[in-house]
Amino acid sequence: DEMDVDTIWMDGEFQDWDDAQVHVLTHGLHYGTGIFEGVRCYDTADGPAIFRWDAHLDRFYESAKPYEMDIEHDREELTEATMELIRRQDLESCYIRPVAFYGYNSLGVSPKDCPTQVAIACWPWGTYLGEDALQKGVEVMVSSWRKHSSSQIPTNAKTTGLYVNSMLAGEEARRNGYTEAIVLDKEGYVAEGPGENIFMVKDGELYTPALSQSILDGITRQSVIEVARDLGYTVHDQATISRGQLHTADELFFTGTAAEVTPIRQVDNVEIGSGTRGPVTEEIQQTFFDLVEDPSDEYADWFTYV
Numbered sequence: 001d002e003m004d005v006d007t008i009w010m011d012g013e014f015q016d017w018d019d020a021q022v023h024v025l026t027h028g029l030h031y032g033t034g035i036f037e038g039v040r041c042y043d044t045a046d047g048p049a050i051f052r053w054d055a056h057l058d059r060f061y062e063s064a065k066p067y068e069m070d071i072e073h074d075r076e077e078l079t080e081a082t083m084e085l086i087r088r089q090d091l092e093s094c095y096i097r098p099v100a101f102y103g104y105n106s107l108g109v110s111p112k113d114c115p116t117q118v119a120i121a122c123w124p125w126g127t128y129l130g131e132d133a134l135q136k137g138v139e140v141m142v143s144s145w146r147k148h149s150s151s152q153i154p155t156n157a158k159t160t161g162l163y164v165n166s167m168l169a170g171e172e173a174r175r176n177g178y179t180e181a182i183v184l185d186k187e188g189y190v191a192e193g194p195g196e197n198i199f200m201v202k203d204g205e206l207y208t209p210a211l212s213q214s215i216l217d218g219i220t221r222q223s224v225i226e227v228a229r230d231l232g233y234t235v236h237d238q239a240t241i242s243r244g245q246l247h248t249a250d251e252l253f254f255t256g257t258a259a260e261v262t263p264i265r266q267v268d269n270v271e272i273g274s275g276t277r278g279p280v281t282e283e284i285q286q287t288f289f290d291l292v293e294d295p296s297d298e299y300a301d302w303f304t305y306v
């Protein structure tokens with residue numbers, strides 16, 4: 001059914017979608033000084049539920065800290081606003097985008113007297129990397145652009161300005177006929193995707209780059225680590241993965257709120273394992289989707305019902 005969205009919460013009020021606007025001299029527009037979240041609400045067996053809302057809220061407030069952004073709305077207000085947005089628009093499942101940014105006052109790199117603005121929008125968002133991506137996997141290339149280093153910018157903060165690096169890498173891949181990129185860190189080790197974390201399967205064990213490797217501490221990454229260990233897998237969650245290991249991996253997959261669990265079937269035209277979704281990837285993907293469809297008691301606290 002056509003779920004149209006028409007409302008955005010902005011600075012404490014619900015506004016019509018088209019009225020939720022900012023001035024062209026907004027600090028965040030000129031200098032990338034915004035922080036944001038990507039969260040999914042799933043239509044579970046017991047109704048719409050937001051996946052790991054508390055962890056996403058934690059990260060939202062943490063991301064603001066390096067930039068001294070003062071988010072003047074507390075967790076309860078942001079939670080209530082989000083629930084109301086979902087209810088008002090009859091969204092059973094949706095993608096939720098909270099954003100905070102330095103607004104309009106004076107221009108100049110220092111945001112000195114610019115207000116911090118906050119907005120939340122929700123919309124239906126299907127499979128992030130294409131319809132058959134979840135089943136068949138995607139073809140990626142290793143980008144010629146490297147990830148910014150955590151010594152140059154807080155890569156653990158989900159900062160809007162960081163995503164020019166993601167756009168450069170992702171668009172380079174798509175210009176070359178691939179669905180997505182894999183981005184190496186400045187030392188040349190595997191970091192993550194433009195909008196996803198990455199996992200490698202080798203000899204039945206899972207590996208994912210260390211948080212020190214200039215990557216975002218993904219909440220889906222955290223969830224997959226826990227679920228995989230509960231399934232009995234050994235998970236090396238502070239791994240260093242070289243580019244060469246990408247080609248000799250048995251399996252590779254992306255994780256992310258938007259990407260969920262997406263298999264990678266080729267890197268730079270080299271087939272990975274069987275050249276399609278691998279068995280470990282399939283088991284973890286299936287467990288993830290079963291979980292968000294019908295939450296089990298074990299992970300009950302990962303779900304905030306609308």
Ligand SMILES: Cc1[nH+]cc(COP(=O)(O)O)c(CN[C@@H](CCC(=O)O)C(=O)O)c1O
Pocket residue numbers: 037038039166192193194195196197215216217218219220221255256257258259
């Ligand atoms: C750079 C990056 N790394 C890892 C992740 C995975 O994090 P998590 O969602 O907490 O598991 C994301 C999420 N990317 C968000 C934005 C996507 C977009 O296109 O915008 C997302 O998946 O919502 C990233 O942007």
